[in-house]
Amino acid sequence: GAVVSQHPSWVICKSGTSVKIECRSLDFQATTMFWYRQFPKQSLMLMATSNEGSKATYEQGVEKDKFLINHASLTLSTLTVTSAHPEDSSFYICSARAGFNIYEQYFGPGTRLTVT
Amino acid sequence: TQLLEQSPQFLSIQEGENLTVYCNSSSVFSSLQWYRQEPGEGPVLLVTVVTGGEVKKLKRLTFQFGDARKDSSLHITAAQPGDTGLYLCAGETQTGTYKYIFGTGTRLKVLA
Numbered sequence: 507g508a509v510v511s512q513h514p515s516w517v518i519c520k521s522g523t524s525v526k527i528e529c530r531s532l533d534f535q536a537t538t539m540f541w542y543r544q545f546p547k548q549s550l551m552l553m554a555t556s557n558e559g560s561k562a563t564y565e566q567g568v569e570k571d572k573f574l575i576n577h578a579s580l581t582l583s584t585l586t587v588t589s590a591h592p593e594d595s596s597f598y599i600c601s602a603r604a605g606f607n608i609y610e611q612y613f614g615p616g617t618r619l620t621v622t
Numbered sequence: 623t624q625l626l627e628q629s630p631q632f633l634s635i636q637e638g639e640n641l642t643v644y645c646n647s648s649s650v651f652s653s654l655q656w657y658r659q660e661p662g663e664g665p666v667l668l669v670t671v672v673t674g675g676e677v678k679k680l681k682r683l684t685f686q687f688g689d690a691r692k693d694s695s696l697h698i699t700a701a702q703p704g705d706t707g708l709y710l711c712a713g714e715t716q717t718g719t720y721k722y723i724f725g726t727g728t729r730l731k732v733l734a
Contacts, residue, residue, distance in 0.1 A: 552724070597662075599665075616664045
């Protein structure tokens with residue numbers, strides 16, 4: 507149980523284009539989903555927290571107009587990187603949590619984004 | 623800003639040795655998780671500790687949550703090459719929204 511998928515697993519796009527990454531909880535309903543960014547050989551940095559049906563809460567320093575997050579259902583959240591630039595190249599990972607009184611979050615396999 | 627400092631940052635040991643990884647903060651956490659991450663993959667949850675002073679064992683891994691819920695440790699007995707990876711602690715905060723702050727990470731390499 508507690509499986510989270512991400513799609514695509516890797517994507518290459520040209521500078522100026524937008525890219526959408528999907529995060530799905532496959533066998534449970536996720537009241538909360540989190541989006542993280544990870545640079546090579548570094549830890550995870552939380553970008554935003556999203557609860558189903560409400561606006562995402564972005565961490566300080568994360569541009570909400572650039573990283574659009576939508577959590578339209580209890581099993582799906584999407585992250586859209588708009589007008590991507592090479593500095594947006596990174597490993598993006600989502601996680602999902604089943605409820606507010608449940609401590610664990612389960613991670614997707616990550617999406618490697620390369621902007622050329 | 624809440625920070626979780628892990629030490630050591632890097633550790634290279636021989637198979638069979640014991641090791642301890644520390645995760646320290648000045649903040650109190652509702653719970654704390656430990657993860658292991660392989661290159662190019664998402665972190666995999668190892669354990670969650672909730673109560674101050676709690677100790678949990680997972681085969682050769684022993685996890686402890688500090689009495690004040692500000693720090694934690696991971697001890698590995700008789701390390702094996704399969705233990706190689708990036709170990710991450712993550713503390714759950716309740717300031718405003720529930721979210722997780724990740725530690726700086728410990729990269730472990732176990733040599734055969």
